Amino acid sequence: MSEPLVLGIETSCDETGIGIVRGRTLLSNTIASSMDEHARYGGVIPEVAARAHLEALQPSIETALAEAHVQLEDLDAIAVTSGPGLAGALMVGVGAAKGLAVSLGKPLYAVNHLVGHIAADIVTPDSDPLEYPTIALLVSGGHTSLLHVRDLTTDVELLGETMDDAAGEAFDKVARLLSLPYPGGPEIDRAAVDGDPNAIRFPRGLSRASDMAKHRYDFSFSGLKTAVARWVERCEASGEEVPVADVAASFREAVVDVLVTKALAACADLGVPRLLLGGGVIANRRLRDVAIARAEAAGVTVRIPPLSLCTDNGAMIAALAAELISSGRRPSTLAFGADSTLPVTEIQIAESQAEDAA
Amino acid sequence: MCRLTDKCAAGGAREREQDLPERSASKHDYPGEVILAVDTSLGTAVAIVDADGRRRADASSPDALGHAEVIGTLLQQALAQAGDEITRVVAGMGPGPFTGLRIGIATARAFALGRGIGVVAVPSHFGAALSILEDNPQIGTFAIVTDARRREVAISVFRGLDADGIPHLKSETVLVPRTGAEAYLDGLDAREVTSVDAAALGRVGIRAAHAGRELAGAEPLYLRQPDVTMPGAPKRVGL
Numbered sequence: 001m002s003e004p005l006v007l008g009i010e011t012s013c014d015e016t017g018i019g020i021v022r023g024r025t026l027l028s029n030t031i032a033s034s035m036d037e038h039a040r041y042g043g044v045i046p047e048v049a050a051r052a053h054l055e056a057l058q059p060s061i062e063t064a065l066a067e068a069h070v071q072l073e074d075l076d077a078i079a080v081t082s083g084p085g086l087a088g089a090l091m092v093g094v095g096a097a098k099g100l101a102v103s104l105g106k107p108l109y110a111v112n113h114l115v116g117h118i119a120a121d122i123v124t125p126d127s128d129p130l131e132y133p134t135i136a137l138l139v140s141g142g143h144t145s146l147l148h149v150r151d152l153t154t155d156v157e158l159l160g161e162t163m164d165d166a167a168g169e170a171f172d173k174v175a176r177l178l179s180l181p182y183p184g185g186p187e188i189d190r191a192a193v194d195g196d197p198n199a200i201r202f203p204r205g206l207s208r209a210s211d212m213a214k215h216r217y218d219f220s221f222s223g224l225k226t227a228v229a230r231w232v233e234r235c236e237a238s239g240e241e242v243p244v245a246d247v248a249a250s251f252r253e254a255v256v257d258v259l260v261t262k263a264l265a266a267c268a269d270l271g272v273p274r275l276l277l278g279g280g281v282i283a284n285r286r287l288r289d290v291a292i293a294r295a296e297a298a299g300v301t302v303r304i305p306p307l308s309l310c311t312d313n314g315a316m317i318a319a320l321a322a323e324l325i326s327s328g329r330r331p332s333t334l335a336f337g338a339d340s341t342l343p344v345t346e347i348q349i350a351e352s353q354a355e356d357a358a
Numbered sequence: 359m360c361r362l363t364d365k366c367a368a369g370g371a372r373e374r375e376q377d378l379p380e381r382s383a384s385k386h387d388y389p390g391e392v393i394l395a396v397d398t399s400l401g402t403a404v405a406i407v408d409a410d411g412r413r414r415a416d417a418s419s420p421d422a423l424g425h426a427e428v429i430g431t432l433l434q435q436a437l438a439q440a441g442d443e444i445t446r447v448v449a450g451m452g453p454g455p456f457t458g459l460r461i462g463i464a465t466a467r468a469f470a471l472g473r474g475i476g477v478v479a480v481p482s483h484f485g486a487a488l489s490i491l492e493d494n495p496q497i498g499t500f501a502i503v504t505d506a507r508r509r510e511v512a513i514s515v516f517r518g519l520d521a522d523g524i525p526h527l528k529s530e531t532v533l534v535p536r537t538g539a540e541a542y543l544d545g546l547d548a549r550e551v552t553s554v555d556a557a558a559l560g561r562v563g564i565r566a567a568h569a570g571r572e573l574a575g576a577e578p579l580y581l582r583q584p585d586v587t588m589p590g591a592p593k594r595v596g597l
């Protein structure tokens with residue numbers, strides 16, 4: 001099967017994503033987000049997200065099919081995110097995927113969300129094929145991971161990840177410190193427009209020489225958040241007006257600096273002149289600009305899928321499964337669940353044995 | 359749906375009783391119907407019943423966890439036992455622990471979507487109640503009690519079958535603290551159940567469908583709002 005038609009279901013966080021691909025061709029990328037429901041709480045509430053997934057799944061599947069002009073019977077396989085992510089949210093997708101696969105009598109592929117973010121590149125329209133190996137930096141409200149991708153379907157290594165908050169979470173928390181609404185990323189961006197990114201030198205987490213031995217590619221943003229809080233408090237205590245634009249710009253600079261520095265260090269250390277960016281925080285213009293400029297200086301090519309494929313979506317899940325199918329992988333058994341901490345090395349979950357494959 | 363309000367909790371079930379004439383279910387026959395019923399409000403229960411309500415397949419796991427892991431295999435087993443032809447799906451809508459409950463509903467809806475057939479939403483307590491009424495048709499007013507976690511129970515009070523053969527719900531399903539359940543039940547025959555017979559749920563569903571009745575809406579019977587804390591002022595970290 002060279003051009004498998006796959007429907008992917010993604011429910012790991014607050015987006016209900018249904019994607020349909022034919023091989024490496026994107027046919028539909030339907031996303032229903034519950035972000036508005038989380039806004040008043042200042043962060044994703046897992047139970048609210050799970051309820052929204054259950055509501056959104058069926059209409060989203062119908063929308064995606066209509067957009068792709070395909071019928072369920074035409075599908076070659078169903079794909080679903082098994083993890084990592086919010087357990088209760090993931091389980092809604094897993095239940096739906098199993099129901100759909102058994103109903104249609106189609107094979108089911110349970111796949112890794114993080115590796116899915118890399119697969120988003122493959123279905124990016126009008127792009128050259130992804131070259132291996134590549135370093136991938138995935139940044140969102142749920143994860144901040146640096147990966148060494150030698151082969152999308154067989155060989156992905158975790159170089160480092162956040163030890164505490166995800167970068168997107170740090171944006172949300174600092175936005176709150178500055179009395180800006182949720183989600184924090186775009187708000188910080190807006191506030192930072194006239195700010196000086198070098199006004200305040202906020203700490204770069206895990207970047208001291210003493211940290212680098214053990215955490216060369218790991219991230220930490222909770223110290224940065226505390227530093228911003230302390231700075232703002234000190235400012236208020238002394239009766240000065242908080243220079244929101246400078247704080248926002250300087251905070252953002254600290255996040256961007258540490259992300260790009262570590263990603264390019266991985267490229268240099270491993271001799272990989274390619275960097276792939278993914279995850280919702282890639283929407284941050286400053287992050288993209290700094291990454292592109294500094295990568296160019298370092299002789300590293302940067303790839304960034306369109307934003308609709310960077311944020312969590314079902315198309316990347318379908319794309320990963322299509323690659324697995326094309327490379328001859330057997331479907332998953334039906335006996336898998338949601339794994340909120342699924343390691344990135346598990347690209348496909350519960351692949352069936354040769355003898356029990358249908 | 360009745361959230362746990364003061365009115366619901368304090369009233370006591372017995373006071374709202376009003377005796378209805380006992381009616382037995384008429385003979386039901388739905389030619390050609392084959393119903394797949396799925397419920398994950400307690401364990402994971404999958405059954406297939408035929409037009410006469412007879413159980414053609416049953417695959418279930420009593421485990422109160424692991425719904426996502428087992429649901430696909432149980433579905434496949436049920437279809438293998440009864441044959442692949444399904445004309446309608448019945449989904450148990452709870453009450454039950456949310457995370458597990460949703461899995462069965464998601465599975466039921468996706469299965470129905472795959473076949474282009476309809477889903478009938480049935481409160482899970484109706485299935486449990488029908489099982490008890492079928493085993494013991496003479497039973498008077500009784501309550502289905504299920505664990506709702508957090509030291510609470512969900513209670514629905516039933517009496518007999520109505521004209522459509524559906525258990526007659528006498529007072530809306532409520533959440534009550536376990537310690538207050540006895541006072542709420544006020545001596546009623548209480549049946550605490552730890553599993554739902556999906557075949558019985560399927561029978562309720564087909565009877566409701568043919569009577570043109572909706573026993574539940576599209577939203578699961580959560581009976582409880584999500585836990586959220588509104589963000590206050592940021593905590594001070596100290597200078």
Ligand SMILES: [Zn+2]
Pocket residue numbers: 113117140142143279280311312
């Ligand atoms: Zn993601």
